[in-house]
Amino acid sequence: MIYGERAIENPIRWAMVGGGRGSQIGYIHRSSALRDFNFELVAGAFDIEAERGKDFGVNLHVNPERCYPDYLTMFEREAEREDGIQAVSIATPNYTHYEICKAALKAGLHVVCEKPLCFTVEQAEELESLAKEHNRVVGITYGYSGHQLIEQARHLIANGELGDIRIVNMQFSHGFHNVAVEENNPSTKWRVDPKFAGPSYVLGDVGTHPLFLAEAMLPKMKIKKLMCSRQSFVKGRAPLEDNAYTLMEYENGAVGMVWSCAVNSGSMHGQKIRVIGEKASIEWWDEHPNQLTFEVQGKPVRILERGMGYLCEEALREDRIGGGHPEGLFEAWSNLYRRFALAMKEADQGKQVDFWYPDIHAGVEGVRWVENCVRSADNGAIWVEYK
Amino acid sequence: MIYGERAIENPIRWAMVGGGRGSQIGYIHRSSALRDFNFELVAGAFDIEAERGKDFGVNLHVNPERCYPDYLTMFEREAEREDGIQAVSIATPNYTHYEICKAALKAGLHVVCEKPLCFTVEQAEELESLAKEHNRVVGITYGYSGHQLIEQARHLIANGELGDIRIVNMQFSHGFHNVAVEENNPSTKWRVDPKFAGPSYVLGDVGTHPLFLAEAMLPKMKIKKLMCSRQSFVKGRAPLEDNAYTLMEYENGAVGMVWSCAVNSGSMHGQKIRVIGEKASIEWWDEHPNQLTFEVQGKPVRILERGMGYLCEEALREDRIGGGHPEGLFEAWSNLYRRFALAMKEADQGKQVDFWYPDIHAGVEGVRWVENCVRSADNGAIWVEYK
Amino acid sequence: MIYGERAIENPIRWAMVGGGRGSQIGYIHRSSALRDFNFELVAGAFDIEAERGKDFGVNLHVNPERCYPDYLTMFEREAEREDGIQAVSIATPNYTHYEICKAALKAGLHVVCEKPLCFTVEQAEELESLAKEHNRVVGITYGYSGHQLIEQARHLIANGELGDIRIVNMQFSHGFHNVAVEENNPSTKWRVDPKFAGPSYVLGDVGTHPLFLAEAMLPKMKIKKLMCSRQSFVKGRAPLEDNAYTLMEYENGAVGMVWSCAVNSGSMHGQKIRVIGEKASIEWWDEHPNQLTFEVQGKPVRILERGMGYLCEEALREDRIGGGHPEGLFEAWSNLYRRFALAMKEADQGKQVDFWYPDIHAGVEGVRWVENCVRSADNGAIWVEYK
Amino acid sequence: MIYGERAIENPIRWAMVGGGRGSQIGYIHRSSALRDFNFELVAGAFDIEAERGKDFGVNLHVNPERCYPDYLTMFEREAEREDGIQAVSIATPNYTHYEICKAALKAGLHVVCEKPLCFTVEQAEELESLAKEHNRVVGITYGYSGHQLIEQARHLIANGELGDIRIVNMQFSHGFHNVAVEENNPSTKWRVDPKFAGPSYVLGDVGTHPLFLAEAMLPKMKIKKLMCSRQSFVKGRAPLEDNAYTLMEYENGAVGMVWSCAVNSGSMHGQKIRVIGEKASIEWWDEHPNQLTFEVQGKPVRILERGMGYLCEEALREDRIGGGHPEGLFEAWSNLYRRFALAMKEADQGKQVDFWYPDIHAGVEGVRWVENCVRSADNGAIWVEYK
Ligand SMILES: NC(=O)c1ccc[n+]([C@@H]2O[C@H](COP(=O)([O-])OP(=O)(O)OC[C@H]3O[C@@H](n4cnc5c(N)ncnc54)[C@H](O)[C@@H]3O)[C@@H](O)[C@H]2O)c1
Ligand SMILES: NC(=O)c1ccc[n+]([C@@H]2O[C@H](COP(=O)([O-])OP(=O)(O)OC[C@H]3O[C@@H](n4cnc5c(N)ncnc54)[C@H](O)[C@@H]3O)[C@@H](O)[C@H]2O)c1
Ligand SMILES: NC(=O)c1ccc[n+]([C@@H]2O[C@H](COP(=O)([O-])OP(=O)(O)OC[C@H]3O[C@@H](n4cnc5c(N)ncnc54)[C@H](O)[C@@H]3O)[C@@H](O)[C@H]2O)c1
Ligand SMILES: NC(=O)c1ccc[n+]([C@@H]2O[C@H](COP(=O)([O-])OP(=O)(O)OC[C@H]3O[C@@H](n4cnc5c(N)ncnc54)[C@H](O)[C@@H]3O)[C@@H](O)[C@H]2O)c1
Structure with a gap:
């Protein structure tokens, strides 16, 4: 506390x-x-x-x-x-x-x-x-990634509660850029221009967020191959994409998927991660960050709440207010800055x-993922070795 | 009524x-x-x-x-x-x-x-x-597909309420076969044996369901290319898959994704479809079939309920009880048998x-989709022309 | 099955x-x-x-x-x-x-x-x-009351999983009669006329439903005293009420509340029951009847799903389709008619x-409850001995 | 912003x-x-x-x-x-x-x-x-009350979007004190002792919170009469209550209910307010504070999200991060301290x-409400004129 x-x-x-x-x-x-x-x-x-x-x-x-x-x-x-x-x-x-x-x-x-x-x-x-x-x-x-329930997810996985990890589904797919809002919005304008945004739009801008949640939860998993298919639905954004699917194979045989999107009309934020193991799954959604779903096959779904005594120590030590009271994104960031x-x-x-x-390594890995995605996408959405 | x-x-x-x-x-x-x-x-x-x-x-x-x-x-x-x-x-x-x-x-x-x-x-x-x-x-x-809200979705799309369709995300991903239940369950046993199940397990068994929801909602969309990556997480199921991702490109430039899965631990059913247009999205989830989410970008999300007067005529004529009362899967099937x-x-x-x-054509199209998926998957999860 | x-x-x-x-x-x-x-x-x-x-x-x-x-x-x-x-x-x-x-x-x-x-x-x-x-x-x-999860609730309570029962909160509060729809709707017209509806409108029309759910779940609880406050918000409905609160004291010291309402604007159905014991609570909502919430204090909330193997035998024997697939009101009624x-x-x-x-006794008890409510309400919303 | x-x-x-x-x-x-x-x-x-x-x-x-x-x-x-x-x-x-x-x-x-x-x-x-x-x-x-969506609720009501207000249902009902935790917890110990807590426990401790939300949303409504029934389920807490129902009549003919509870086993927080008007209702739940439900009778339920452009100016000016990102209780408090x-x-x-x-007047009114509740409860849960 x-x-x-x-x-x-x-x-x-x-x-x-x-x-x-x-x-x-x-x-x-x-x-x-x-x-x-x-x-x-x-x-x-x-x-x-x-x-x-x-x-x-x-x-x-x-x-x-x-x-x-x-x-x-x-x-x-x-x-x-x-x-x-x-x-x-x-x-x-x-x-x-x-x-x-x-x-x-x-x-x-x-x-x-x-x-x-x-x-x-x-x-x-x-x-x-x-x-x-x-x-x-x-x-x-x-x-x-600073939300305390990310720690809980990491803990459950490390503890073997999910069994071997098989599938990691990620998405960050909002709808705010369904039309060419960049025409009137400077914060969007640079994002869709490769000179200022880099080699990708949504892959880097939103996709790397849940990707890092996965890295935080699953520190041992390494991507082996991936393929990425990207689209530019709003004219004028090409070559930068406003939608992308990335499929991944991990070295341990697991598979993953990231859906990155800024044209998901009506969606507020849409950042979710679901980690599926042999025995159980966990799911977290950033719009309701105080809840973590823990689903053991054959048992009732359980909803874990931030701040509760049944959580692991790592998930409790950065609490600032008791369970039940909602914490939000500011607390997650505060946790990170405190660790920094x-x-x-x-x-x-x-x-x-x-x-x-x-840390910087997380930064490197985010850039690497975007680079690999773009390489795949620009070669016709083919599978590429991850490097 | x-x-x-x-x-x-x-x-x-x-x-x-x-x-x-x-x-x-x-x-x-x-x-x-x-x-x-x-x-x-x-x-x-x-x-x-x-x-x-x-x-x-x-x-x-x-x-x-x-x-x-x-x-x-x-x-x-x-x-x-x-x-x-x-x-x-x-x-x-x-x-x-x-x-x-x-x-x-x-x-x-x-x-x-x-x-x-x-x-x-x-x-x-x-x-x-x-x-x-x-x-x-x-x-x-x-x-x-017999649920009345599928009619409403079809109607909203036909009416242009979503604008041009860009993305169709589908999934049917339950967790009931996370381990080798086939050993003791005859209804599962034949499903994972190609002699009895055919060239696929989850693609045909579950994936074709939301695929047909999409066909019902979007009768004009035609698949142009697809790629499918499939896995057999439970040993002994290969060559049949218990998990698969299929990415699709439609002729009008839209893209789609189907996640078919029987090892999604803890998930009850997980059949969902989200159709995303330029202006709005609709989403339907078979576990709570009396609600259809309608999300116009920049407006509050709206939850449409079966049986309500604001729905289109096609979505109302097969009601059997007033709005608010839950109808279930039996009513959806009854609607189909009535039409048959x-x-x-x-x-x-x-x-x-x-x-x-x-109808029979829907049957043909389901088989075609599985065939194309398998062809892609068996060639290394490459993109294939849809045929 | x-x-x-x-x-x-x-x-x-x-x-x-x-x-x-x-x-x-x-x-x-x-x-x-x-x-x-x-x-x-x-x-x-x-x-x-x-x-x-x-x-x-x-x-x-x-x-x-x-x-x-x-x-x-x-x-x-x-x-x-x-x-x-x-x-x-x-x-x-x-x-x-x-x-x-x-x-x-x-x-x-x-x-x-x-x-x-x-x-x-x-x-x-x-x-x-x-x-x-x-x-x-x-x-x-x-x-x-024919829904299988009502059996599960009854079972959990009988099994002592909730501990001593303290509080029973019930409601059936829809919004369909927020204005004088009776002017054009024969099914509503007789409901607000004491000659045809009897001594109450919403108490009898909707309130008795969750009241009976409580009786089914808690067969041993007896009401000792109650007080009822009723209102007629839409002019012309008096003396019949379109909203009522009933508070109850049970013989074992527990308390209860029933909110009966037909002017709850925007609400679809609003039938809910929450039974609170010393150790745990259960909650059921008729609009999503395939889920029962089971909340043990100090543990993660659990969502029990119809059709799952972890339910009691009584909750499983009337299933007609596997868990995950939604059953609705028709199945609940079919269960009752089967028992009849x-x-x-x-x-x-x-x-x-x-x-x-x-059975007929349930019928008698419903009439008794309305009679007691009306007696309380008509005497100034005072507490009356239950008789 | x-x-x-x-x-x-x-x-x-x-x-x-x-x-x-x-x-x-x-x-x-x-x-x-x-x-x-x-x-x-x-x-x-x-x-x-x-x-x-x-x-x-x-x-x-x-x-x-x-x-x-x-x-x-x-x-x-x-x-x-x-x-x-x-x-x-x-x-x-x-x-x-x-x-x-x-x-x-x-x-x-x-x-x-x-x-x-x-x-x-x-x-x-x-x-x-x-x-x-x-x-x-x-x-x-x-x-x-510092949450921005409280402003939005106030605005919708003032604007007449709900029509005449008829019913206000409030609750703050958590389960953390289902057993005698006071024995080991100093923060709870004084709460159940009248010397330190005053004439009530849950009425003052939790009930006054949603009561003030109602005051903030409905500044013109005045209570005319109320009745309160209170219980002490955990032995040793009497005369202080750990559960209470308060019914209220307002001067304009509306009615209200407050459920105050600390023995609602399994509930995390349970603070909710629902304001029901002739035409529409709004509902807000503090565990998911970034959403406000707006339900117009006969229209699809709408979910209003904090930070969105369709909200009123008062609901937007204290935002600290864009819509979609979750804000929590700290932001609500920060808003209040800023106003202070x-x-x-x-x-x-x-x-x-x-x-x-x-302000101090809100403080006075909270004390007044508790005093009236206690007066009613201690006289046998009778209706008392509000004074
Ligand atoms: N971590 C997250 O969740 C998150 C969220 C949004 C943005 N971002 C990242 O934050 C960065 C900023 O994004 P934003 O949306 O706030 O952008 P923005 O366009 O809204 O703001 C950029 C700010 O930087 C200033 N600026 C630009 N060039 C500068 C320079 N050379 N020297 C000093 N100031 C300069 C601008 O005046 C402006 O104040 C981006 O890299 C973006 O990807 C991260
Ligand atoms: N539409 C849906 O939602 C849905 C759901 C489940 C199953 N299915 C499909 O329904 C079919 C049956 O699946 P199931 O799960 O009910 O299978 P199952 O194994 O549970 O039952 C099969 C039944 O068919 C009988 N049978 C087998 N061979 C037969 C034969 N030659 N002649 C007569 N009867 C024979 C068996 O005795 C058994 O009663 C499959 O094709 C499956 O894909 C569809
Ligand atoms: N159990 C429930 O969930 C539930 C739900 C709705 C209604 N009800 C109850 O069902 C009853 C009927 O309600 P409803 O809403 O269907 O009413 P309604 O007004 O919609 O229908 C009444 C039907 O009864 C017929 N009828 C009337 N008087 C008759 C008579 N003397 N002989 C033969 N037929 C006659 C009418 O022609 C009409 O077909 C009521 O008692 C109501 O409280 C129960
Ligand atoms: N606004 C809210 O949402 C909210 C939430 C919780 C508590 N409260 C209120 O806040 C107050 C404190 O509650 P709490 O739960 O934090 O209590 P607590 O028992 O957890 O903490 C009380 C603190 O006050 C200190 N203290 C006690 N007497 C003191 C004195 N005479 N001089 C200086 N310090 C003294 C104690 O040492 C302790 O640090 C109560 O009035 C409670 O009703 C309000």
Whole structure:
């Protein structure tokens, strides 16, 4: 149970790149990082438009002098300060992640980076090496994975309650982009343009989320082959897809499916994962995150609720309010940022944490999956060896 | 609204082959056919074991003399009677359908045949020709398709409420065969043996059901290509699969997916269909058949309930009880058998009905789909032209 | 499992009073009685308008000569026949039940009577005596109580799985009469007129249904005191109520609540029962009758599904199709009519059945409850001793 | 949309009384107040045990000198500081609220007080006067009422979409205290002891929550009469109840019901409110707070989702993340604390805010309701005039 007490001695001095006023995902970064004083927002390059970014930063109670016009200036100036930043979060459009992340690591900063980490596995592995070399933490904000019931799922699977895993069905399929909303919406506009979004739209934008849930729940499963079929239903989005099916074969003989979609008319979010074992299945749906379905064949379906005493320790220790009360996405993110803080502190002392979190490797794996999907899709939706 | 009144002047004299005591699907045939006196059960070859079949028939109030040891004898003897049977339902294991159906048609009988109609498209088309030649009705018991809300879905789509159709996601994925239950269960045993089940297990056994729901809702869509990946998780089932994913491309550019599964541990039935259009989606789940979800992008999700005045005429005319009261699978089947009866009566007078029902062509198409799936799967889960 | 085999040697010769074309509840009587040949429809006085009733009867395949203008004539003429009726179902408006039931019992017939049995406890007890005297079965069509999961609930409670029972919350609250639909709807018109409906509207019309579910689940609980507050929201319905709350104290210290309502705008049916014990609760909702929620405090909620092997024997023996497939209201009614048939057959031989069904006593108790509710309500919604 | 920007120029200097380590509700106060820097935690008397409280405060990054042994000392010392506290939140057991709140108001502080405000209407009105006199804000943490969909419900009702309101059904009925957990749980122990809890247990502890939701949605409805029946199922809790039904008549002819319960075995939370009008109903359930059901009679049920463009402005302006993503209880509380901050700032300038929030009057009304319920219950569950 979290009561807001100090997790680390002193809040980490922290800045943001991007996530400015009106951005989709900036606020949840701040709200999660600042919760319980694990981080302290002391600087930022919040916006592509420097003035707007500064105005915004000041409104966030950041010292105006530390509201920078761009990230390079920020890294430079902050490096000169005694009390300069120790960590930075990157919440900008995809195409900037690689450069900003590289610069941050070179500046000796811990990083929290939005997914996708970058555009190619080559870049991703370069960043991974860099992080290792500099002994820096890079957390990736697969935010949903911070929900406590993901821990419970992981625990049930590790405990053998499902038996051998056979099938993993994933989806993230919303309907918000059923028509060309990009014409009037800047947050969508860059997403459907390969220059800014990278080699895929929905595969990277939404598909990688449940993919990482699967990685978190099933850390041992390795993809062997996959095939991906992608479509661009809204004209003008091609070559980027707004719908994709990916089928996968895992090394242990299991199979998986990811349905990534932004044209699923009427669907609110549609992120679900179902892991099917020989004996039982579990299912989780992010729109109702406080419930985990546990279905043992031949027994009544059971609905596990966050916060209840029958859950495993890992699923309980990050609770912030008793069972029955609904927690939401902010708590999931707060859990991740808390783990990032702990990992950063340990890293500073040359140590490692004994819990998992979406780290740089998760970032690399997300990029790898997209790359493999695109390779398959662009070759006629053929099966490709996973590499 | 159906009050039980005469739909046709005189009940059709009817017999069954198979569907004996302990069979899975025999009772629902009888219960549906006999409802409201559209059919009258006057003869039968109910069981592979003649004695048990006779005993059973007598218990069903069938004249003992008309409880036959096998279907050939039945067709022969009944043909000699003034009051001989006019129609026969076939509810035996798959491998017998072709021969029994052929014999029935040649005997001048109308037929209701279980799916799959037979094992190959060639056989299926032969039966289709035969039916045409003899002017006989062949109804196929895709029972779920008789639910009134399938009519409503069809109506909404035809009316353009969804806009252009883009995606059709189907699944029928239960968990009852997660382990080798066939060892002790005769109804499962033949299903996993290619000699008796045909070239597929779950593709034909369950996958064809939602496939036909899609055909009923979307009569104009034609499959162009498909790929199928199938697995046999329970040892000893190979070459027959207990799990399969089929991806499809339709001629109009839409895509589809069918997940067929019998090892989905803990799932009760898992038959669902979601049709996604440019503007809206509809979703139906057979475990809660009285509700149809209608989701217009940007509007609150709407839940349409069977029996309500806001539904289209076609969705209301087969109601048997007011909205709110739950109808179930028996009503869906009763609707089909009612349509079969009407179609048989019209056919006898050289006429055709002006409503749809799962007819011999639906039977052919189910066989075709399985054949294409198997061809894809057996060639390494490659994309194949649909033929 | 029911396969349609003979439950009794010969179908019971059966007639209906009321339940004519366009009536709400007539068809489900026929469909349930005729299923599996436990009854045979041989006569009827189906309609208040004799001609329409005859025309309807003929359409139901009843011999025109046995389509009678009124029930008295029917009882008289049928008594003269060798093959005269043995049982009759009464599906007419409330005010006629007492007279018709009395006449039927005096004519030596078994009866299936719609609820409410009559208007006063005095009348009800008179009918009960009459039934006893003539050794006739009177079944009451609390149709929902025939669902197999009601057996499971009863079983769990009897088995002590809930611990001591503390609270019983019931409701039947639909919205179909939110405005004065009676102006155009004959089926509603008589319901809101005390001459035809009796001393209550929703209490008797809907409230008695979940009340009987409670009686079926909790045969030992006795009401000690109650208070009822009733309202007539739609003008012109007073003194009959379209909404009522009834609070109850049981002799064992438990409490109960029934919410009866016909103005619950937007609600489809809203029949629910929740039984709360010291250790666990069960909940059942008639709109999704194939699921029973079983909630043990401190354990994950479990959803029990009809047809599954983990249910008790009583909950399985009336299944007609495997678990997963939805059964509906027709099966629940069919179960009751089957039990009625068995009970009638045994009664004819001076024997009694060893299973429960809603019998004349259930009818009496329903009338008693309404009478007590009205007495409370009409005295200012005060607590009254139950009598 | 909230991006975390300054809502008021400077964070309000704020302290807590109670809410210490291990307390149920302390953390959500802090997490909500501190979010977005509307408040700054600078002092506290967090615990009945001074040492533990100090240790805890320090861990919350509070200056050790400002971690006080008790609230009186705190109010005194802080009053002496330039930078002394401006507001205080009271999260202690019920019996202390009156004294602490009075002291705080007399010390010129704004207050956030837990419900119930105090034990008697007399006390409550005294506090109300005091607040008025000192021009201080007193916010009451009916936390669920801060959910944005409560605004939407209020809006739909005010807009006449439901028509005249007829019925309001409320419940808060969990199962966590089905047995005498108080024996081992200090947070429950005081709740069932009238010295510490006041004249009621569940009525005040849970029942007042949905009651306030109704007040928020239906600001014009006034209770005229009520009756309350309460029970103590777990021995040793009497005279305090662990279950209660309250029936109410409103001045406009509507009726209402509140079911308050802590022995609803297996139920997680069970807070629901259903408002039924002549034309339509709305329903909200706190366990799935992002959905609001809107049911127009004769139309398909509609499910309104938080964050969607079709909602009213008031329901959108406090969103922190897009629709589809789940928000939870913390966001609801954060909304309230934000409104409290705005109201405090305005009050300091002698102004009033133009939005509603649970204020001292809401506190008074909660106490009044409990007082009336207890008066009814203790007189034999009779109807009493509301006063
Ligand atoms: N983890 C998740 O659940 C999740 C959800 C949404 C978005 N994302 C990811 O977050 C990132 C941002 O997405 P978004 O939807 O918030 O985008 P957005 O377009 O809404 O906002 C982008 C913000 O970055 C700023 N920006 C752009 N370029 C910049 C630069 N060079 N320097 C500084 N600021 C710059 C913009 O001014 C804007 O404030 C993307 O990579 C996206 O994939 C992740
Ligand atoms: N439409 C549906 O929803 C649905 C559901 C289940 C089964 N089915 C189909 O129905 C058919 C039967 O399946 P089932 O599960 O009831 O099988 P089952 O094994 O449970 O029963 C088969 C019955 O057929 C009898 N039989 C076998 N060979 C016979 C013969 N030569 N002559 C006469 N009787 C014979 C057996 O004695 C038994 O009574 C299959 O084709 C299956 O695919 C359809
Ligand atoms: N068990 C249930 O779930 C359920 C549901 C609905 C109705 N009911 C009960 O069933 C009864 C009938 O209700 P309904 O809604 O079907 O009514 P309805 O008004 O729809 O139909 C009544 C039928 O009875 C006929 N009738 C009337 N008086 C008659 C008479 N003297 N002789 C012969 N026929 C006569 C009418 O012509 C009509 O066909 C009522 O007592 C009602 O409470 C029970
Ligand atoms: N708004 C809500 O949803 C909600 C939910 C739960 C509790 N509550 C209310 O919050 C209050 C606290 O409930 P809880 O469940 O957190 O109680 P708790 O027993 O869990 O915690 C009470 C805390 O107050 C401290 N305390 C007790 N007396 C004190 C004093 N005189 N000075 C300083 N600290 C003192 C204790 O040490 C403890 O830390 C109650 O009034 C309760 O009704 C409200």
